[in-house]
Amino acid sequence: MKPGAQGLVTCVTRGAILQIYLPIAELPINVFMIFAMGGTVGFLSGLFGIGGGFLLTPLLIFSGIPPAVSVATVTTQIVASSASGVLSYWRKAGIDFKLASVLLCSGIVGSAIGVWLFGILQSLGQLDLVISLAYVTFLGTIGVLMLAESVKAIMRRKSGEEPMGRRPGQHNWVHGLPFKVRFRRSRLYVSVIPIFGIGSSIGFLGSVLGIGGGFMMVPALIYLLRVPAHVVIGTSLLQILGTMAVATFLHAINTQSVDIVLALTLMVGGVIGAQFGAQMGQGMRGEHLRLGLGLLVLLVGLRFAYNLIVEPSDLYSVSVIEEPVK
Amino acid sequence: MRHPLHTLNAVLTVALLALASISSALAETLVSAVSSSQVAITSNFTGTQILVYGEIARDAGTVARSDKQDVVVVVEGPLERVVTWRKDHIFGLWINATSQTYIAVPSFYAVHATDDLRNIASDDWLKQYRIGLEHLPLAALGTRAPAHERAAFKEAFLRSRVHQGLYTQNSKSINFLSSTLFSTTVDLPAIIPTGDYKVTTFLFNGGVLLDKQEQALTVAKTGFEQVTFTLSRQYPAVYGAMAILLALLTGWLAGVIFKKD
Numbered sequence: 001m002k003p004g005a006q007g008l009v010t011c012v013t014r015g016a017i018l019q020i021y022l023p024i025a026e027l028p029i030n031v032f033m034i035f036a037m038g039g040t041v042g043f044l045s046g047l048f049g050i051g052g053g054f055l056l057t058p059l060l061i062f063s064g065i066p067p068a069v070s071v072a073t074v075t076t077q078i079v080a081s082s083a084s085g086v087l088s089y090w091r092k093a094g095i096d097f098k099l100a101s102v103l104l105c106s107g108i109v110g111s112a113i114g115v116w117l118f119g120i121l122q123s124l125g126q127l128d129l130v131i132s133l134a135y136v137t138f139l140g141t142i143g144v145l146m147l148a149e150s151v152k153a154i155m156r157r158k159s160g161e162e163p164m165g166r167r168p169g170q171h172n173w174v175h176g177l178p179f180k181v182r183f184r185r186s187r188l189y190v191s192v193i194p195i196f197g198i199g200s201s202i203g204f205l206g207s208v209l210g211i212g213g214g215f216m217m218v219p220a221l222i223y224l225l226r227v228p229a230h231v232v233i234g235t236s237l238l239q240i241l242g243t244m245a246v247a248t249f250l251h252a253i254n255t256q257s258v259d260i261v262l263a264l265t266l267m268v269g270g271v272i273g274a275q276f277g278a279q280m281g282q283g284m285r286g287e288h289l290r291l292g293l294g295l296l297v298l299l300v301g302l303r304f305a306y307n308l309i310v311e312p313s314d315l316y317s318v319s320v321i322e323e324p325v326k
Numbered sequence: 327m328r329h330p331l332h333t334l335n336a337v338l339t340v341a342l343l344a345l346a347s348i349s350s351a352l353a354e355t356l357v358s359a360v361s362s363s364q365v366a367i368t369s370n371f372t373g374t375q376i377l378v379y380g381e382i383a384r385d386a387g388t389v390a391r392s393d394k395q396d397v398v399v400v401v402e403g404p405l406e407r408v409v410t411w412r413k414d415h416i417f418g419l420w421i422n423a424t425s426q427t428y429i430a431v432p433s434f435y436a437v438h439a440t441d442d443l444r445n446i447a448s449d450d451w452l453k454q455y456r457i458g459l460e461h462l463p464l465a466a467l468g469t470r471a472p473a474h475e476r477a478a479f480k481e482a483f484l485r486s487r488v489h490q491g492l493y494t495q496n497s498k499s500i501n502f503l504s505s506t507l508f509s510t511t512v513d514l515p516a517i518i519p520t521g522d523y524k525v526t527t528f529l530f531n532g533g534v535l536l537d538k539q540e541q542a543l544t545v546a547k548t549g550f551e552q553v554t555f556t557l558s559r560q561y562p563a564v565y566g567a568m569a570i571l572l573a574l575l576t577g578w579l580a581g582v583i584f585k586k587d
Binding site for chain 2: 019020021023024026027028076077079080081082083084086087088125126128129133245248249250251252253256258260261263264267268271272274275307308309310311312314315316317318319320321
């Protein structure tokens, strides 16, 4: 038995709570709590096929880890959780590399702007507000849309109607835009403008909110660009992987709040949880999964709204201004 | 214009100090020490305690005083700049609206004493030596807020620090082991900031400062924690790249371990 493992066992057998000191957040945390959080979110992400950043970041913030550290560290965790997904879609040829690279380039632009804005908001003392408002707005909207869509799908199935599929040759306003490029694997010929728009706004939100944005990216690619189902998740995962890697790097340089110990604890819990989630998800109906995900998204949004609307017990808060590195 | 009382105080202080130096051969002196001069933050750090102890030394010629003897121990962390925010109800939302910035406030502050501070010395003494939470110089930077506003912010700031365990004030927490030996334990919480600390021990007699002693205390991350932190601050690009590599490796490993086919 390795010395580390032995130490862990003694700690558990003694019934002690294993605390670990986070070098960047500069506070000790309960390893099992973080591990369980990573595991739970990993389970849900495996179940719903999402990154889970939008759940993990709020969980960390609500458990007392500074928002800046939570956001920056979750970007690193998302790199790990999307990496294994990318790998398996790559094997199945489920990635449109050309589309992913266009999305990625625009994602990098978006996340650079996001990290830059993050630093400014942090110094203005309004970072928490912007994070909360953004969570309320985005999660609220998307949660409601998902709920509506999945309830409709369930009703349709109950009444025995044919579900609406993608009809070949079906076009929308997006397909009328200029600067068209051909993406062979996706069998698409579309303008780069909406691709750039999707990539950069998700990159931006990702670095400001600490989310991968898969739950927004996948619907956007399906409904706006009509990317076929067999490449949409792999491509979206690759773009998220790239954008989050860049966001990690920029956060490390700009806000210096990536906590590698916290990230590793979350990753290990996350990848294990994801395996169980994925197994369970395979036995469930698509619209039921979307209904569950929609509810979850909406709940997180409401939790943030609660904090903004209900009078806080303490109106005052203290924040230390980081001294320049000596 | 200085207040005449202040001038009087200053004159008195100088006179007292002069008097003290003349009679120092006869007066009590203070000898104090800290249990360790270094607090190491390791991966299993969950806070610690330091013991501050000492002796009030009387030489043979010292006349036993009838006045009350008091010892005060102050542990002060490195100075930092903080902002205290207050939320206001704006457009139906609770938003950080007003703030006060304090420069050079201690990141950690603990005062232990043998008695209530107000029974030990006058406010002027306490203010001069930054003894007691309400005597910390908390001047807001460039504020034009009215006095009651400033007081509210100051109170909120102190409350928050006390709540976090970063500021403590414990009167009657110094034990006398004998008539001259004293000791006290100061709690250092898990979230203690790193840096150079100052441990000052004061000896008061009948409201007059007789002696003070100062020790240095260093709180520092060691080993892995220190290397990681230094790397993240001095070579952020390397640190960022390492974080990404670690994440990719973990993801890849998970993919290999849990491969289905």
